[in-house]
Amino acid sequence: MYKFLTKSRILFNRSYTTIGNSTIATITKPRTTSIYIHWPYCSKICPYCSFNKYMDGPHVDHSAMKQSFLTELNQIVKKYYGENGSDLPKLTSIYFGGGTPSLAPVDTITSIVNESLKLFNVDRQQLLQQHQNDNHDHSLEITLEVNPDKIDIDKLSDFKNHSLINRVSLGVQAFNDKDLKFLGRTHTANDAKQAISKCNQLFKRVNFDLIYARHQNQTKEQWKQEINEAIDLCERGHISLYSLCFEEGTKLNNKKNNQIIPADHDLNFELYEIAKQQLERAGINQYEISNFSRENQRSRHNLNYWRGGDYIGIGPGACSRITKLDGTRHSLKCVLHPRSWITQVTDTGDGLDTVESKQLTIEERVNELLLMGLRTVEGVNRETFKSITNGKDIEDVLSATKLKYLISNGMLSLDNNRLCSTTKGFMLLDKIILEICL
Numbered sequence: 001m002y003k004f005l006t007k008s009r010i011l012f013n014r015s016y017t018t019i020g021n022s023t024i025a026t027i028t029k030p031r032t033t034s035i036y037i038h039w040p041y042c043s044k045i046c047p048y049c050s051f052n053k054y055m056d057g058p059h060v061d062h063s064a065m066k067q068s069f070l071t072e073l074n075q076i077v078k079k080y081y082g083e084n085g086s087d088l089p090k091l092t093s094i095y096f097g098g099g100t101p102s103l104a105p106v107d108t109i110t111s112i113v114n115e116s117l118k119l120f121n122v123d124r125q126q127l128l129q130q131h132q133n134d135n136h137d138h139s140l141e142i143t144l145e146v147n148p149d150k151i152d153i154d155k156l157s158d159f160k161n162h163s164l165i166n167r168v169s170l171g172v173q174a175f176n177d178k179d180l181k182f183l184g185r186t187h188t189a190n191d192a193k194q195a196i197s198k199c200n201q202l203f204k205r206v207n208f209d210l211i212y213a214r215h216q217n218q219t220k221e222q223w224k225q226e227i228n229e230a231i232d233l234c235e236r237g238h239i240s241l242y243s244l245c246f247e248e249g250t251k252l253n254n255k256k257n258n259q260i261i262p263a264d265h266d267l268n269f270e271l272y273e274i275a276k277q278q279l280e281r282a283g284i285n286q287y288e289i290s291n292f293s294r295e296n297q298r299s300r301h302n303l304n305y306w307r308g309g310d311y312i313g314i315g316p317g318a319c320s321r322i323t324k325l326d327g328t329r330h331s332l333k334c335v336l337h338p339r340s341w342i343t344q345v346t347d348t349g350d351g352l353d354t355v356e357s358k359q360l361t362i363e364e365r366v367n368e369l370l371l372m373g374l375r376t377v378e379g380v381n382r383e384t385f386k387s388i389t390n391g392k393d394i395e396d397v398l399s400a401t402k403l404k405y406l407i408s409n410g411m412l413s414l415d416n417n418r419l420c421s422t423t424k425g426f427m428l429l430d431k432i433i434l435e436i437c438l
Helices: 062-081 106-119 124-132 153-163 179-180 189-202 220-233 251-255 265-281 298-306 336-350 361-375 382-386 400-408 422-426 430-434
Strands: 011-017 022-030 032-039 090-098 141-146 167-173 207-213 237-245 285-288 291-293 310-314 317-321 329-333 412-414 418-421
Touching: 011 430, 022 329, 032 298, 062 106, 062 310, 062 317, 062 336, 090 106, 090 298, 106 124, 106 336, 141 153, 141 298, 153 189, 167 189, 189 207, 189 220, 207 220, 207 265, 220 265, 265 285, 285 298, 291 317, 298 310, 298 361, 310 336, 361 430, 382 418, 400 412, 400 430, 418 422, 422 430
Parallel strands: 032 090, 032 310, 090 141, 141 167, 167 207, 207 237
Antiparallel strands: 011 022, 237 291, 285 291, 310 317, 317 329, 412 418
8 A cells, every 4th residue: 555655548559560479558638648757956955865866055056957957858759759749749748856846946836847848839829828717627727735834925926927837836744843853854733834835825726745654653633734734735736645764774764663663554444545535525536545635626647647648758757658650658767966967968868867767568558557547536547548558458468367456355346437446345445456457
């Protein structure tokens, strides 16, 4: 369970072709794609965080960072979607993550957005009009991750007005000061509440993250109170919940068992169920194992990941999944360190790690689709599955014995349209994935 509760369907026109001795699904054109931008700098390194992050400070070369983002984006788009742009899918979302991307200069974020619009032929004026009308249903979702400490309302306004940010995601993590200190956060519970309120005033789409099962002493009553506070603050209707994970290489993991007693499985399950029940009673419904929202607040960007869609990742450590017109799907990853990434982009046009980047096999694509799709309430779509398996259906590819076992034991559900996890299955998803993947 823990892996899937921690923080990280695209329709195709399909035909088939044979390359060498293996047949692959040929995708004539991806319908949509997303762009992820990784800003690697933070004002403080949280002890539980295993993401690719580095300390902010005067050493950061903002000019080189901005130019490298723009150069890499252009190179990847032209390399994988064609020089003349004839192979371009529709761009549906842009996501600035990190790190703490709200630390970046407004001009950097604005320049990346404008370049993305230009490359994918998005009408900026139409987008601007939707933006000015505070339209809920923007044709392009643009998200910025924000830390609640010392939130700068003027800078947030600039991100909205100049960078066309229309959705923000706040790393709140807790609504009590003792646990915020334990998690190494630099904001207080009051800072978090004020930050959410300010974002609610500025944006129609706001998410905030909470971490639970922080330690064995977290009580159910304390958690119920925090969820009630979250519901009161959740005017925009999106909350993400993550179980605290002790990742290798983090300061928190080094203290595990010696100085910190992690929450056990039973407490983890109970806290998750408390949150799920309270949120759904308030009309904030689960649509993914860690994400809850009102209907019009679902994250399009994350849904694209979970449905197996294309996405371009730029910046240190960013990953991509890109489907070319010949049907091949490519897994790309950028080098991790910002200085190495900038140097490589300057020299070659992109920061891709040639060792980590490769063409995916059909088996790897099936496994990724299961890994991502079974996280969601909607599950894995049969047509999407067949688009990567030479037209073979779920029952033709996956083990019949394992499928039967997981379905008969109430962990999976299979119908004419989809394979999906049950409520019980969500809590055992690690086990299910190990069982079902090829």
